[in-house]
Amino acid sequence: MLFNSFVFPVFFLIVYIIYRGSSHKLQNRLLLLASYVFYGSWDWRFLPLILLSTVVDYYCGLNIDKFSDTRRRKTYLHLSLLVNLGTLGVFKYFNFFSDNLQSLMSQFGLHLDGLTLDILLPVGISFYTFQTLSYTIDIYLNKSKPERNFLNFALFVSFFPQLVAGPIERSTRLLPQIQFPRKITAAKNKEGLWFIFWGYFLKIFVADNMAKISDRVFAETAPQSGGEALMGMYAFAFQIFGDFAGYSFIAIGVAKLLGFDLMTNFLFPYFVTNPTDFWKNWHISLSSWLRDYLYIPLGGNRNGSLMTYRNLFITMFLGGLWHGAAWTFVIWGIFHGVLLSLFRVLKPMTEKMKISSTYLPITYALKVVIMFHLTCLGWLIFRAESLQQIVAFLQAIIFNIGSMTDRLQYYVLFMIFHLWLLCLIQFIQKRKGDLMALENIQWCPSWIFYIMMLYSMLFWGEFGGQQFIYFQF
Amino acid sequence: MHTVVFLFQQITSHDLVYLAAKAVMIIAIFWFGNKIRPRWHHAANCIVAVLIIRLFLFDNIFSWYGYQRYLSADDVGWRQKSVIGYEYQKFVKKSEYTKFLAVGSSQTGAVYGPYASRHGSPKLFSLAGMSPLDLILYRKYIKSFGPDYILLYLSEFDLARNPSLDAAKIAPSQGLYLINLYPFLREVAEHSQSYTALKEMLVGEFLPEYKYAFIFSGIRDKILGKNQALAMPIWTEIPDDLSLQYHLQNMATNTSMEVIDVNNRILTHFLSYCRDESLKVIIVEGQYHPLGYTDKSLALHQVVHQNLLNIDNEFNNVTFIPRTEVMNFTEADYKDGYHVKPLPAYQFVENLMVYIDSME
Numbered sequence: 001m002l003f004n005s006f007v008f009p010v011f012f013l014i015v016y017i018i019y020r021g022s023s024h025k026l027q028n029r030l031l032l033l034a035s036y037v038f039y040g041s042w043d044w045r046f047l048p049l050i051l052l053s054t055v056v057d058y059y060c061g062l063n064i065d066k067f068s069d070t071r072r073r074k075t076y077l078h079l080s081l082l083v084n085l086g087t088l089g090v091f092k093y094f095n096f097f098s099d100n101l102q103s104l105m106s107q108f109g110l111h112l113d114g115l116t117l118d119i120l121l122p123v124g125i126s127f128y129t130f131q132t133l134s135y136t137i138d139i140y141l142n143k144s145k146p147e148r149n150f151l152n153f154a155l156f157v158s159f160f161p162q163l164v165a166g167p168i169e170r171s172t173r174l175l176p177q178i179q180f181p182r183k184i185t186a187a188k189n190k191e192g193l194w195f196i197f198w199g200y201f202l203k204i205f206v207a208d209n210m211a212k213i214s215d216r217v218f219a220e221t222a223p224q225s226g227g228e229a230l231m232g233m234y235a236f237a238f239q240i241f242g243d244f245a246g247y248s249f250i251a252i253g254v255a256k257l258l259g260f261d262l263m264t265n266f267l268f269p270y271f272v273t274n275p276t277d278f279w280k281n282w283h284i285s286l287s288s289w290l291r292d293y294l295y296i297p298l299g300g301n302r303n304g305s306l307m308t309y310r311n312l313f314i315t316m317f318l319g320g321l322w323h324g325a326a327w328t329f330v331i332w333g334i335f336h337g338v339l340l341s342l343f344r345v346l347k348p349m350t351e352k353m354k355i356s357s358t359y360l361p362i363t364y365a366l367k368v369v370i371m372f373h374l375t376c377l378g379w380l381i382f383r384a385e386s387l388q389q390i391v392a393f394l395q396a397i398i399f400n401i402g403s404m405t406d407r408l409q410y411y412v413l414f415m416i417f418h419l420w421l422l423c424l425i426q427f428i429q430k431r432k433g434d435l436m437a438l439e440n441i442q443w444c445p446s447w448i449f450y451i452m453m454l455y456s457m458l459f460w461g462e463f464g465g466q467q468f469i470y471f472q473f
Numbered sequence: 474m475h476t477v478v479f480l481f482q483q484i485t486s487h488d489l490v491y492l493a494a495k496a497v498m499i500i501a502i503f504w505f506g507n508k509i510r511p512r513w514h515h516a517a518n519c520i521v522a523v524l525i526i527r528l529f530l531f532d533n534i535f536s537w538y539g540y541q542r543y544l545s546a547d548d549v550g551w552r553q554k555s556v557i558g559y560e561y562q563k564f565v566k567k568s569e570y571t572k573f574l575a576v577g578s579s580q581t582g583a584v585y586g587p588y589a590s591r592h593g594s595p596k597l598f599s600l601a602g603m604s605p606l607d608l609i610l611y612r613k614y615i616k617s618f619g620p621d622y623i624l625l626y627l628s629e630f631d632l633a634r635n636p637s638l639d640a641a642k643i644a645p646s647q648g649l650y651l652i653n654l655y656p657f658l659r660e661v662a663e664h665s666q667s668y669t670a671l672k673e674m675l676v677g678e679f680l681p682e683y684k685y686a687f688i689f690s691g692i693r694d695k696i697l698g699k700n701q702a703l704a705m706p707i708w709t710e711i712p713d714d715l716s717l718q719y720h721l722q723n724m725a726t727n728t729s730m731e732v733i734d735v736n737n738r739i740l741t742h743f744l745s746y747c748r749d750e751s752l753k754v755i756i757v758e759g760q761y762h763p764l765g766y767t768d769k770s771l772a773l774h775q776v777v778h779q780n781l782l783n784i785d786n787e788f789n790n791v792t793f794i795p796r797t798e799v800m801n802f803t804e805a806d807y808k809d810g811y812h813v814k815p816l817p818a819y820q821f822v823e824n825l826m827v828y829i830d831s832m833e
Contacts (some may be wrong), residue, residue, distance in 0.1 A: 006672040410702030417693065427696070447518040454519075458682035459689035463673070 061146035096325030124164035166286035182259030195253030208462035209244030225402025273367035533565035549691035551601035574620035588822035628759030638670035720810020
């Protein structure tokens with residue numbers, strides 16, 4: 001059941017009406033049932049897996065808290081890690097590793113056949129396994145207490161707005177909202193409706209239209225010209241932002257209507273000036289998860305520069321691998337590790353440079369443009385079908401930028417047509433540092449923006465129920 | 474200037490009353506919205522803006538004339554171009570008397586068009602790819618002509634063709650009649666194994682912006698030069714022999730015995746509506762390129778022909794004229810798989826009019 005399908009609004013309306021008329025306890029039961037219906041609508045065979053994760057982590061959480069003996073606590077933590085990461089490993093990475101192993105063995109003349117599994121990747125598995133892992137790890141680290149009510153815990157794991165594509169919530173944020181009655185205020189409703197509206201705008205108008213260009217460009221192993229390669233990269237950059245951020249905002253908005261506050265997952269990733277800030281604006285729930293449960297436990301930046309770079313590489317390597325079982329994702333992760341490390345090296349030097357205040361806006365703009373293009377380079381690696389395609393695109397950009405053909409001109413105009421409103425709104429939001437900034441602008445009534453967004457969606461939006469990109473993760 | 478004058482002349486008192494009523498409603502919403510709590514001002518202003526925009530975009534002859542002039546079938550699609558024409562025609566005053574109204578697909582247009590353009594009769598209402606379901610969906614518009622006779626041109630090409638809801642989204646709003654229609658729509662959706670078109674149609678009932686989005690996509694694509702940039706095929710320039718091959722292939726693959734029953738029921742539903750509205754119908758048995766007469770199509774023809782005979786017996790407002798009674802088209806008479814050339818079409822209708830006169 002996709003957010004941008006015809007079925008979801010009907011489903012949510014039914015749930016919402018019953019929800020508003022129910023007591024707190026009934027609300028939780030209703031949400032749990034709705035979450036399982038939502039998840040089961042993808043494929044009912046996925047349900048036992050999420051149930052397994054729920055039961056194991058509920059049991060492990062209670063036992064980690066119950067025992068003071070470190071060995072026993074570790075045993076239960078390891079059990080939780082084994083089940084969650086094991087499930088993820090089997091369903092997501094088994095074929096990837098076995099294919100690579102077969103390929104490696106064949107170099108030595110050994111042939112290993114029949115090592116692949118014919119299995120479906122359960123939707124959202126990367127998200128909910130990380131969410132439940134954070135629960136057991138937090139209990140182990142004494143940062144939180146276990147949830148004793150199994151049904152409440154099951155709802156924490158399966159809460160439908162954020163189940164299949166995040167944000168990846170922490171138990172310290174979400175569980176208390178489940179445990180205690182929620183207040184649904186007019187302000188929350190307003191925010192919820194805005195986020196849903198904004199999310200649909202990003203998905204239907206921005207992402208699915210950008211997909212037309214990026215799919216067309218990336219359908220060919222080698223692009224017609226460097227200009228088209230660039231357009232394909234830019235288009236994908238906005239496609240993935242619109243797609244993923246759109247989903248997150250719809251999830252946040254839906255949750256707000258139910259009285260829940262989910263964490264912000266996206267801010268202004270294409271207005272940043274360095275890679276560190278990029279990861280504070282992009283997929284914030286994942287980057288903060290990796291920081292808290294991987295980077296910091298590895299030592300973070302506490303043990304000198306070399307160890308810091310090592311930790312950054314490991315974190316980003318695994319972050320890339322989290323996205324999918326392919327070498328392009330791994331390289332993408334390593335690429336961001338390189339960027340983060342380079343930034344750490346260059347930062348002290350750049351801070352020493354004195355720039356006249358007259359040139360500060362230009363410098364800022366230049367940094368934004370450079371960082372945007374570095375991000376797009378990463379997206380090229382992320383989106384490419386193969387390493388050969390990455391090489392072909394880079395060669396085209398560097399050696400064959402090409403001339404302005406009709407097709408290239410069409411791509412440029414098409415992108416300007418579909419992106420100008422997004423860029424304007426994001427600029428306003430960034431200036432005010434507030435995702436609700438449109439409510440408070442002085443120079444134009446906000447309803448004019450709402451009308452423009454509404455008509456953009458109705459006239460030029462894609463209502464074909466296109467899959468969200470991050471569902472494949 | 475002449476065109477502008479013509480367009481202004483089409484505005485009737487009924488149109489003015491309608492526009493005035495809408496203006497009053499908009500003002501009322503604006504006034505009321507700004508009188509109630511401030512948090513509802515945005516919502517009220519949005520509603521007012523939407524209603525005003527709808528007036529400009531959809532509720533006047535000027536806009537539809539503009540869309541019709543600016544957009545071609547290559548920009549928006551054949552059916553969509555027909556629908557724009559239909560929407561424009563809704564605003565154009567109809568002559569007082571219509572004896573014959575020919576209704577059907579572009580095949581019907583090709584048959585009746587040459588005679589109609591010379592003699593002013595029959596009046597013509599054709600939509601690209603019009604199907605039996607479209608007869609029901611456009612029934613009110615058909616009735617608005619006030620014809621003595623509705624001329625249909627039907628064969629197995631129409632009645633054995635796989636039904637589809639693809640064009641239902643851009644059909645006129647059905648309002649409460651949707652309840653009557655829903656079983657047919659559901660059945661067609663099941664046959665075509667796609668409920669998306671049905672859902673789109675239901676959404677389009679409430680949102681003309683969604684229904685007519687193809688106009689604005691077409692405008693965008695035309696301004697941005699999409700067809701030229703992406704080397705899209707120019708359907709209006711496809712050679713006739715290629716069209717013939719495509720049509721024959723289409724007929725062979727998109728017709729089947731299984732769908733005759735549902736199409737027949739849809740047709741009889743329309744004929745019942747005509748009977749209830751005292752509209753007489755003449756079903757002229759249709760033809761297509763003789764190369765399309767395969768064993769399969771002849772088998773389909775037998776069933777469809779018998780169904781049409783049964784309809785003739787069942788409905789006292791319907792007359793069925795078999796193809797053998799008027800004129801048989803030959804290969805040389807066809808431009809492509811479906812559409813006859815002007816001269817044989819003219820002769821056909823001339824013969825038909827004589828035949829109808831002899832019946833009266």
